[in-house]
Amino acid sequence: MARSRDKPFAKATETVRIEDVAKLAGVAPITVSRALQNPGKVRESTRLKVAEAVKKTGYVANPFASNLRSGSSNIISFFVSDLRNPHFSNAMQGSADALEGSAYKLMMSQIGYSEEVEAEALNSVLPMRPAALVFTGLVQSTATRARLRDQNIPVMEMWDFTPDPIDMLVGFSNYEGGRMMGQHFGKCGYKHIAYVGRSQGRGAQRLQGFQEALLNTGASVERIFPMEGGRSLADGKKALGDLLEQFPDVDAVFFGTDTLAVGAIFECRTRGINLPEDLAIAGFGDLEVSGQLSTPLTTIHVASYEMGYEAGKILRNRLEGRDGEVTNATKLFPVTLMARITA
Amino acid sequence: MARSRDKPFAKATETVRIEDVAKLAGVAPITVSRALQNPGKVRESTRLKVAEAVKKTGYVANPFASNLRSGSSNIISFFVSDLRNPHFSNAMQGSADALEGSAYKLMMSQIGYSEEVEAEALNSVLPMRPAALVFTGLVQSTATRARLRDQNIPVMEMWDFTPDPIDMLVGFSNYEGGRMMGQHFGKCGYKHIAYVGRSQGRGAQRLQGFQEALLNTGASVERIFPMEGGRSLADGKKALGDLLEQFPDVDAVFFGTDTLAVGAIFECRTRGINLPEDLAIAGFGDLEVSGQLSTPLTTIHVASYEMGYEAGKILRNRLEGRDGEVTNATKLFPVTLMARITA
DNA sequence: TTGAAAGCGCTAACAA
DNA sequence: TTGTTAGCGCTTTCAA
Numbered sequence: 168m169a170r171s172r173d174k175p176f177a178k179a180t181e182t183v184r185i186e187d188v189a190k191l192a193g194v195a196p197i198t199v200s201r202a203l204q205n206p207g208k209v210r211e212s213t214r215l216k217v218a219e220a221v222k223k224t225g226y227v228a229n230p231f232a233s234n235l236r237s238g239s240s241n242i243i244s245f246f247v248s249d250l251r252n253p254h255f256s257n258a259m260q261g262s263a264d265a266l267e268g269s270a271y272k273l274m275m276s277q278i279g280y281s282e283e284v285e286a287e288a289l290n291s292v293l294p295m296r297p298a299a300l301v302f303t304g305l306v307q308s309t310a311t312r313a314r315l316r317d318q319n320i321p322v323m324e325m326w327d328f329t330p331d332p333i334d335m336l337v338g339f340s341n342y343e344g345g346r347m348m349g350q351h352f353g354k355c356g357y358k359h360i361a362y363v364g365r366s367q368g369r370g371a372q373r374l375q376g377f378q379e380a381l382l383n384t385g386a387s388v389e390r391i392f393p394m395e396g397g398r399s400l401a402d403g404k405k406a407l408g409d410l411l412e413q414f415p416d417v418d419a420v421f422f423g424t425d426t427l428a429v430g431a432i433f434e435c436r437t438r439g440i441n442l443p444e445d446l447a448i449a450g451f452g453d454l455e456v457s458g459q460l461s462t463p464l465t466t467i468h469v470a471s472y473e474m475g476y477e478a479g480k481i482l483r484n485r486l487e488g489r490d491g492e493v494t495n496a497t498k499l500f501p502v503t504l505m506a507r508i509t510a
Numbered sequence: 511m512a513r514s515r516d517k518p519f520a521k522a523t524e525t526v527r528i529e530d531v532a533k534l535a536g537v538a539p540i541t542v543s544r545a546l547q548n549p550g551k552v553r554e555s556t557r558l559k560v561a562e563a564v565k566k567t568g569y570v571a572n573p574f575a576s577n578l579r580s581g582s583s584n585i586i587s588f589f590v591s592d593l594r595n596p597h598f599s600n601a602m603q604g605s606a607d608a609l610e611g612s613a614y615k616l617m618m619s620q621i622g623y624s625e626e627v628e629a630e631a632l633n634s635v636l637p638m639r640p641a642a643l644v645f646t647g648l649v650q651s652t653a654t655r656a657r658l659r660d661q662n663i664p665v666m667e668m669w670d671f672t673p674d675p676i677d678m679l680v681g682f683s684n685y686e687g688g689r690m691m692g693q694h695f696g697k698c699g700y701k702h703i704a705y706v707g708r709s710q711g712r713g714a715q716r717l718q719g720f721q722e723a724l725l726n727t728g729a730s731v732e733r734i735f736p737m738e739g740g741r742s743l744a745d746g747k748k749a750l751g752d753l754l755e756q757f758p759d760v761d762a763v764f765f766g767t768d769t770l771a772v773g774a775i776f777e778c779r780t781r782g783i784n785l786p787e788d789l790a791i792a793g794f795g796d797l798e799v800s801g802q803l804s805t806p807l808t809t810i811h812v813a814s815y816e817m818g819y820e821a822g823k824i825l826r827n828r829l830e831g832r833d834g835e836v837t838n839a840t841k842l843f844p845v846t847l848m849a850r851i852t853a
Numbered sequence: 854t855t856g857a858a859a860g861c862g863c864t865a866a867c868a869a
Numbered sequence: 870t871t872g873t874t875a876g877c878g879c880t881t882t883c884a885a
Contacts (some may be wrong), residue, residue, distance in 0.1 A: 195872050200864060210870060226639045231578040233863035235877050237665070240574070249603060251815070256599035260592060263620050272634075275588075277606050294570045294613075381796070400802040402759045404858060429799070436804035456799055459743040461779035506522075527878060538856050543880060553854060576862050684880035 176482055183226045188288025192220035193465035203228065217262060230299035234296065241270045243482065244297040246278045246288060248304065251399070254452060254471040255303045258325060261480075262301065269483055271298060282308040299482050305315035305329055305338075321485055325480050335485070339480040339500040345373035345469040346502045348421055348449055349380025351465070355510065357419035357447055360387050363406050364423015364451075373451055377421055390414050394427070403430020419510060425454040430437055430461060432509065447510035474500055496505070513704045526569045528826055535563035546571065548684060556792055577639065584613045587640040587823065589631060591647060595741070597814040599797060601668060604818025605644065605825075614641060636661070639801055642825050645809050664828055666821050671842055678828070679819040682843040687810040688716035692723025692845045694808070698853065700762035700790055702732050706749050707766020707794075709736035716794055735753055735755050737770070746773020756766065762790035762853060767845055768797040768809055770780040775803060790853035806850035817843055 176293040194213065202209045202217035209217075211337060220226075243266065249254045263273055278285040287308055292300070306312050315322050315333050317438045322334040327341065327441040329462055362377060364370045378388050392413075394406060404469060406427055410417060422428035429452030432442065440446055442462050450457060450466040457464040481496045530538040533681060537556065545552045545560035552560075563569075577583045586609065593599045597615030621628040635643070649655050658676050659664050663684040665677040670684065688824055695703060699846055705720060706756055707713045721731050735756075737749060749770055753760060765771035775785065783789055785805050793809040794802060800807040824839045 182862095183571055184863095186862085197864065197873085198871060201871085208870075213870080227633070229578070229862055231574045231583070232877090233864070235574040235578050236574070236862080236864045237877085238865095240875075242617075250593070250599040250606070251603050252595075253582070253594075253596065253599070256593040259618075260594050263593070263618065265862090267620060272638075273618045274585075275602075275606065277610060280858085286840055290570065291615075295573055400798055404802065430802060433804045434803055455743055457771060459776055460749065461776045525878095529878085539854060539878090540857085540880070544855085547880085551854075556854080572878055575861090576880070578863085579878080579880045715865075756881095 172332075180224060181208055182229075183224045185226070185228065188217065188224055188226045191224060192216045198454035213344045220300045231245050234341045238296060240298055241272055242274050242295055242297045242385070243299045243301060244270045244276055244292045244295070244302075245273045246276050246279050246285070246300065248278055253454060253470065254326075256472040257496050258478070260400065260473030261472040261477075262479035265476045266481025266483055268498075269487070271483070278302075282311070286299075286311055287345065296320075296421035298486055299323060299479060301325065303483070306333060321482065323482055325474060327372075332497055335478075335481055336497045337474050337481065337500065338498075339469060339474070339502045340376075341369045341372035342376040344378040344451060344469070344502040345378075345421075347376075347377025347502065348373075348451070348467060351378040351385070351504055351506060352419055352447075352449070352510070353381055353384025353386050354419065355419070355447065357386065357414045359391060359414070359418045360386060361390045361393040361410060361414055361417050361420045362388050362423070363394055363410060363420055363427060364397070365395055366391065370423045373423055388421075388510055390417070397424070397427050399497075400426055400430035400433065403432040405430075407431040407434040417446065420449070422448065422450045425452040425457045425464065428464055428466065428509075429454065429460070431458055432462065432464060436462075449510040455506055458507065462509055464505075465507045465510035468503040468505050470500055525534070525572075526567045528569070530559065530568045531563045531567055534567060535559045539682060553596075572824035574657070583639050583641060584615055585612045585617050585638055585640045586642045586644060587617045587619055587638070588637045588719070589619050589628070589643065589645045590746065591621055591623050593618075593835060596797060597609040598813065600814040601646055601818030601821070603822075604626065604815040607820045608822025609826055613828070614826070621645075624795040628783075629654055632658075637832075639663075640670070641829055642666060643824070644668065644821060654765065660744050664825065668817060668821055672773045675840055679822055679840045680817050680824065680843065681765035681841075682812060682845045684715035687794060688719030688721075688764075688847040689721075689723040689813070690845065691716075691737075691794070691810060692720040693727070694847055694849060695720075695762055695764065695790075696724055696727025696729050698762070698790065700729065702757070702759045702761045703729060703759055703762045704733045704735060704753060704760050705731050705766070706735040706737055706753060706763055706770060707740070707831075709734065709739055710738060713766045716766055717753035719775045731764075737766070740767070740770050741775035743769060744775065747776035748851075750777040760789065762786075763792070765791065765793045767809065768793035768795040769805055771809065771852075772797065772799055772803070774847070775816055777805060777807075784853045792853040796848055801848070801850065805852055808850045811846040811848050813843055 185196045185199050189199045199217050202214045224292055246261055247255050276288040278288050303325050305327045312333055320449050324332050324336045326338055328338040363376050378424045381387055428448055431448055435442055450464050453466045453468040457466050477498060528542050532542045542560050545557045549557050588602060590598050621629040621631050644666045646668050648670045655676055667675050667679045669681055671681040705717055707815045724730055771791055774791055778785055785791055793807050795807045798813040800809050821839060
């Protein structure tokens with residue numbers, strides 16, 4: 168039964184509904200639905216009739232109606248801590264590119280860096296029955312992990328590695344990155360080595376790999392300067408000053424992030440400290456600027472855009488039912504030592 | 511009429527519906543709806559009863575059902591050309607922060623740099639009846655502009671300035687930024703001035719302001735090197751090499767973006783060119799790195815995060831009906847000359 | 854201030 | 870392969 172079009176209902180006359188298309192094509196609404204969603208279940212000639220009617224009317228399905236009825240949506244919810252971190256915005260852009268042209272829409276939710284916000288964000292997103300969830304990071308709270316495992320919804324974690332992902336994972340090993348840098352420092356023969364950066368989470372893993380590799384070469388990390396909040400180049404500059412003051416003997420520093428390391432390099436240049444003769448500096452992450460400096464930074468390369476793209480591709484295969492044999496995809500991206508000039 | 515819970519319907523038992531809350535609170539479903547959406551239209555004691563029932567059941571409204579019925583959604587659709595441009599990711603983060611805690615969800619759509627993609631993206635978003643649209647840039651196609659003006663949907667444009675926005679606008683004047691830099695170059699007394707950057711769109715406006723201001727001081731832009739695609743530091747390095755080769759007399763360059771300018775600075779350092787004695791360099795945008803270099807870049811500051819935040823706030827006021835007297839808000843952000851070292 | 858009835862536009866389930 | 874019927878969960882409309 169058609170809604171009467173002469174009633175002054177909100178913009179009713181402008182909205183093309185499936186029924187309008189059906190009438191024009193001379194079929195039932197459900198046939199239009201099938202022709203659009205499952206073309207295989209409809210005779211080719213019917214599909215063409217429908218396609219023409221769709222074109223003529225400019226019909227686009229009302230996503231709320233389909234979602235309400237089918238109980239599932241085409242929304243992929245992206246949980247990000249901070250888009251100002253280029254690694255995360257690169258990853259998100261990568262996923263967006265991989266999903267380009269698909270039926271899926273990207274929704275962004277903030278999780279900051281707290282478990283509570285994470286849980287709240289999830290609560291507000293789940294009622295939308297998203298087609299998938301993407302986390303730029305591992306899901307922190309074990310309660311949330313358990314909850315997500317129960318729900319039957321595809322989950323992509325990124326950016327870290329764990330043997331026990333909720334579902335899919337595209338990540339890299341922070342431990343391995345740290346280890347490579349430790350090996351490199353060992354080979355270079357530095358004697359008074361410092362670490363500056365986070366002592367929690369990913370930072371802890373980088374540090375652990377770094378320390379273990381150094382021990383194997385007979386060296387060690389003499390001083391650790393924990394810095395939980397350092398996210399700016401200015402923080403890196405300041406960190407270098409503090410370091411030199413508190414540890415004048417230092418001959419090599421491993422910074423937990425490139426941002427800190429690059430800031431430190433600028434500070435060195437201001438102070439007339441030569442790299443790597445006077446001091447060796449290394450970072451982690453390989454920002455664009457790191458490789459372009461006149462004294463390019465030695466660091467660990469992390470392919471953020473590519474990881475985002477890969478995550479989007481895997482998700483897309485899974486959602487579009489082309490996963491073939493792969494179901495519980497875990498992809499470990501290799502981490503690369505970029506031994507450039509500074510260390 | 512309640513759906514019988516014993517039918518093996520998809521996860522029926524897990525979903526709390528408005529009816530469940532209503533029963534528990536001893537009211538009709540519509541009253542629950544009102545208590546949640548229009549608390550003012552319900553007696554306080556009723557509101558409390560409902561609130562308690564909501565808490566007990568953990569009820570969250572199914573957004574598809576509400577949207578389908580009400581014909582409007584709580585989705586704000588963000589159109590971005592490229593999140594790898596830090597100005598845009600900063601702006602998006604700013605808007606996300608401003609909308610934090612509201613009922614609105616951020617959806618991201620790519621528009622690349624083409625009018626066609628822009629129109630397509632819009633087509634796929636409009637059926638979701640978004641609460642508002644945000645464009646990081648002016649909407650390019652005049653057809654699309656007209657179409658959006660017809661629709662009765664709040665539109666926020668950003669990042670540029672036009673006297674004739676579709677609806678709301680938070681932007682800055684590229685012309686004015688260029689003009690300031692032209693004035694500065696004039697004051698400094700440079701004789702052989704070049705511009706390297708886009709000659710279209712925003713770049714053209716920067717260049718125009720730059721040229722006009724220079725003419726007022728009796729100087730002029732001797733050479734223009736159009737570069738439509740340069741988006742990386744490496745492009746800036748290469749641009750500097752080309753510039754010196756094709757225009758050896760140059761004593762000052764204005765780059766259309768900080769990325770190009772910073773790349774050029776690195777190249778200068780490699781080549782032993784002293785800034786600003788041998789060559790003056792200026793950029794546009796004020797990236798984080800620009801101010802932190804050991805020879806900080808002279809540039810035009812653009813407050814991208816703040817603009818995004820402001821756009822989000824204005825939008826929120828409008829959507830939550832707190833716009834007061836302001837309806838067609840246009841906010842012009844000032845642009846600031848950061849006269850640092852390099853020019 | 855509260856409620857009953859109806860229906861938003863689509864698709865699952867079943868039937869032909 | 871196509872169609873009929875019903876109903877997803879909410880909120881609009883209208884009535885009390």
